Amino acid sequence: MTERTLVLVKPDGVSRKLIGEVLARIERKGLDIVALELRTVDRETAAQHYAEHDGKPFFESLLEFITSGPVLSAVVEGPRAIAAWRQLAGGTDPVEKATPGTIRGDFGLETQFNLVHGSDSPESSAREIKLWFPNL
Ligand code: RTP
Ligand code: MG
Numbered sequence: 144m145t146e147r148t149l150v151l152v153k154p155d156g157v158s159r160k161l162i163g164e165v166l167a168r169i170e171r172k173g174l175d176i177v178a179l180e181l182r183t184v185d186r187e188t189a190a191q192h193y194a195e196h197d198g199k200p201f202f203e204s205l206l207e208f209i210t211s212g213p214v215l216s217a218v219v220e221g222p223r224a225i226a227a228w229r230q231l232a233g234g235t236d237p238v239e240k241a242t243p244g245t246i247r248g249d250f251g252l253e254t255q256f257n258l259v260h261g262s263d264s265p266e267s268s269a270r271e272i273k274l275w276f277p278n279l
Contacts (some may be wrong), residue, residue, distance in 0.1 A: 144222065144223070145220060145221065145222060145224075146220070146221070146222070146223060146224040146265065146268070147177070147218055147219065147220045147224060147268055147272060148218070148220075148224045148225045148228050148239065148261055148262045148268050149216065149217075149218060149219075149260070149261070149262045149267075149268055149271035149272050149275055150165075150216070150217040150218075150219050150228055150259065150260065150261055151214050151215065151216050151217075151259060151260035151261075152165050152214065152215035152217075152258065152259055153208070153209060153214060153255040153256075153257070153259060153260060154168055154208065154209065154212035154214060154256055155208075155257075155258055156213045156215075156258040156259055157181070157212060157213050157214065157215060158212060159250070159258075161246075161250060161258060162181075162215050163199075163261060164221040164246075164250075165215075165246060165258075166217075167262075168231050169217075169228070169231065169247065172221075172231060173221060173274050174219050174220065174221040174224055174228065175219065175220045175221055176217055176218070176219055176220075177218045177219070177220050177279075178216075178217060178218040178276050179215070179216070179217050179277055180188060180215070180216050180217075180275075180276070181213050181214070181215050181216075182213060182214065182216070183212060183213050183214065184209065184210055184214060185210065186206055186210055188274065189205075189206045189209040189210050190206055191274055192209070192235055192271060192274060192275075193205055193206070193209070199243070201255065204255065205255065208255060208256070216276070218272055218275075218276055218277045218279060222257065225261070225262055225263070225264065225265065225268055228270060229261045229263070230239075230245070231245060231246060231248055232245060232246050232259045232260075232261050233245025233246055233247035233248045233251075234247065234248075235247075235254060235257060236254045236257075237250075237251025237252055237253065237254070237257050238251075238252060241257075246258060246259050247259065
């Protein structure tokens with residue numbers, strides 16, 4: 144079944160010039176990129192995006208990080224796109240969870256600075272795509 148997911152290259156990934164690397168992996172997997180934008184988001188948008196983590200100890204530093212520079216946002220489409228993209232990204236902790244061969248496993252060292260985001264369910268995907276691409 145065709146699905147859509149919201150992909151972000153976070154500010155660390157953009158500043159490390161990994162946009163091309165990430166998009167190449169999405170394309171090599173066979174997924175379609177149906178929308179793409181580069182912008183720096185305000186605190187309100189970041190807080191809505193990560194609303195599920197409101198109140199957690201890392202929430203404030205996460206918002207500071209996500210708003211610290213340009214973020215690449217993309218809507219990616221294909222069969223089982225949500226799980227397929229999370230497989231390409233790798234686990235949240237780039238060392239303990241992500242395996243080599245994944246984006247986080249190949250390029251990441253710290254949990255907060257883990258380079259990319261992907262929606263974790265169809266509900267999150269619908270909510271996040273509406274937030275990042277209201278006109279899509
Ligand atoms: P994401 O939402 O960004 O795709 O990452 P995820 O599903 O793999 O992980 P999630 O639990 O949703 O956490 C969201 C982001 O918050 C930062 N984080 N920092 N310091 C910490 O313990 C900690 N835990 C999470 C990471 O940037 C993580 O991707
Ligand atoms: Mg998440």
